[in-house]
Amino acid sequence: MSEEEKKMIGFKCKKCSRINYPKRARCLSCKGMEFEEVELGKECELVTYTQVYNPPAGYKGDPPLMLGIVKFPNGVLAMGQLAIDHPKDLKLSAKLRPIWGMLREIGGKEVFGFKFELAKKEQTSKLK
Amino acid sequence: MREVTIMGCGMTKFARPLPGSLMDIASEASLKAIEDAGAGDRDFDAVYFASMACGEFAHQTAAATALVDELALIPAPTHRIENGPASGASAIRDAFFGIASGMYDLVLVTGAEKMSTVSGAVATDLISTMLHHEAEYLHGATLPSFAAMLTRLYMKRYGLTENQLAAVAVKNHENGSKNPYAQLSHKKCTIEGVKDSIMIADPIRMYHCCPVSDGGASLVICSAEKARELGIKKPLIKIAGLGQATDAHTLQEREDPAVLKSVQLASQQAFKMAGLEPKDIDVAEVHDAFEILEIVESEDAGFFPKGEGGKAAEEGKTALDGELPINPSGGLKSRGHALGATGLAQAVELVWQLRGEAGERQVKDAKNAYALNFGGFGDNSVVTVLRRTD
Numbered sequence: 001m002s003e004e005e006k007k008m009i010g011f012k013c014k015k016c017s018r019i020n021y022p023k024r025a026r027c028l029s030c031k032g033m034e035f036e037e038v039e040l041g042k043e044c045e046l047v048t049y050t051q052v053y054n055p056p057a058g059y060k061g062d063p064p065l066m067l068g069i070v071k072f073p074n075g076v077l078a079m080g081q082l083a084i085d086h087p088k089d090l091k092l093s094a095k096l097r098p099i100w101g102m103l104r105e106i107g108g109k110e111v112f113g114f115k116f117e118l119a120k121k122e123q124t125s126k127l128k
Numbered sequence: 129m130r131e132v133t134i135m136g137c138g139m140t141k142f143a144r145p146l147p148g149s150l151m152d153i154a155s156e157a158s159l160k161a162i163e164d165a166g167a168g169d170r171d172f173d174a175v176y177f178a179s180m181a182c183g184e185f186a187h188q189t190a191a192a193t194a195l196v197d198e199l200a201l202i203p204a205p206t207h208r209i210e211n212g213p214a215s216g217a218s219a220i221r222d223a224f225f226g227i228a229s230g231m232y233d234l235v236l237v238t239g240a241e242k243m244s245t246v247s248g249a250v251a252t253d254l255i256s257t258m259l260h261h262e263a264e265y266l267h268g269a270t271l272p273s274f275a276a277m278l279t280r281l282y283m284k285r286y287g288l289t290e291n292q293l294a295a296v297a298v299k300n301h302e303n304g305s306k307n308p309y310a311q312l313s314h315k316k317c318t319i320e321g322v323k324d325s326i327m328i329a330d331p332i333r334m335y336h337c338c339p340v341s342d343g344g345a346s347l348v349i350c351s352a353e354k355a356r357e358l359g360i361k362k363p364l365i366k367i368a369g370l371g372q373a374t375d376a377h378t379l380q381e382r383e384d385p386a387v388l389k390s391v392q393l394a395s396q397q398a399f400k401m402a403g404l405e406p407k408d409i410d411v412a413e414v415h416d417a418f419e420i421l422e423i424v425e426s427e428d429a430g431f432f433p434k435g436e437g438g439k440a441a442e443e444g445k446t447a448l449d450g451e452l453p454i455n456p457s458g459g460l461k462s463r464g465h466a467l468g469a470t471g472l473a474q475a476v477e478l479v480w481q482l483r484g485e486a487g488e489r490q491v492k493d494a495k496n497a498y499a500l501n502f503g504g505f506g507d508n509s510v511v512t513v514l515r516r517t518d
Contacts (some may be wrong), residue, residue, distance in 0.1 A: 051327075068277070069277060077381065
């Protein structure tokens with residue numbers, strides 16, 4: 001699967017329908033153990049964010065490191081890095097979309113995962 | 129269950145760095161508590177040692193065994209208790225169960241951390257390992273980033289102002305300036321000074337955050353029968369209530385990310401066990417690793433209505449002479465936050481307050497005290513209620 005085709009996946013409990021993200025051994029709501037993989041969505045909304053001027057060891061970008069919590073249309077919330085260059089006008093309801101990229105290094109190894117960029121991209125991502 | 133009493137307490141000054149090794153710090157705090165309890169040459173039935181990350185920071189594991197050896201308390205059973213930054217309160221809780229069950233009569237509970245061994249970026253990373261590994265830590269999330277995201281959310285919802293947030297820091301530095309054990313006892317600050325301090329994770333500034341600290345604190349705990357038998361002269365402090373609760377490991381999966389449900393549940397349990405209500409508390413130490421937390425915790429503990437914690441701080445209700453003094457020690461903000469030692473340092477401060485030994489920062493006629501120690505970012509809260517019993 002190409003990087004563009006990677007989808008953010010949630011884990012829908014077959015017993016109570018709660019979408020768990022991230023996955024647990026048992027559903028947080030009902031302890032169900034069978035899940036169906038569902039795509040969280042191609043677009044989400046910013047709930048809260050920050051710019052971290054003292055990032056942890058292993059973060060390779062220039063500070064600040066932008067982090068945020070986003071909400072998908074199905075109600076699932078996720079935390080991740082924000083690949084946004086000029087956050088001055090960033091609003092708490094801004095529309096974002098998940099993109100795949102390098103997050104940081106841990107123990108000298110690169111760690112990849114989803115981060116979020118503006119859905120209407122007027123800027124180039126600095127974190128790609 | 130048997131009654132459980134705090135018989136002695138002691139702590140080191142918190143500092144960055146504090147001279148000496150992890151064991152030097154742990155044994156200094158322990159010996160002060162043993163001396164305070166008048167238990168000089170006594171053997172202990174058990175020793176509980178709290179440290180969040182002594183292996184990572186001080187390259188020392190099985191540190192509880194090392195402490196028993198250092199203090200010549202062999203063959204006392206011992207182990208380390210790790211519950212993130214709430215390790216200290218968890219150790220008190222475990223010691224309580226050991227005595228309340230009738231298994232032990234006399235135990236030592238010590239917490240210590242030596243964090244100054246690593247750089248700021250490494251300390252930030254080590255502390256961040258307490259977050260959800262895949263959903264938070266791997267993304268570069270840090271504890272200040274969570275405090276920042278909570279602050280932004282809370283400000284939008286409840287209209288918390290920058291001045292109200294700064295008022296908490298000003299109050300805690302003022303209290304800390306009266307505490308010789310406080311790491312930042314030499315530093316006071318003003319509202320403007322807080323608002324002008326450097327940005328850590330917007331909207332969180334340096335004066336909204338606790339420092340990185342070395343430090344140790346210790347309690348000698350015994351059954352009420354044992355205390356009577358030993359003829360303690362100081363006022364007896366009873367562990368009257370305990371509460372502990374967890375919440376979703378990830379911040380965003382909680383029922384409401386702006387509510388600390390684990391604090392609500394742990395507080396309700398502790399008040400019920402003590403037969404008290406929030407209004408009965410005379411003095412409190414809460415876990416202000418970030419000043420937003422003191423505000424939210426003071427609400428979720430039941431001391432103030434939701435959304436009014438910031439206003440309460442601004443109006444002086446939580447000052448030393450206010451209706452409910454919070455963090456007379458200076459809190460994590462000024463006293464410092466030596467992870468595994470913090471829960472014990474909170475208890476030491478409250479024992480001094482309840483005995484009337486808190487000097488310049490003494491809260492008048494304090495009889496009931498509340499401590500909240502926080503593991504993770506609100507996903508594991510430990511509450512202890514203490515009461516002077518004379």
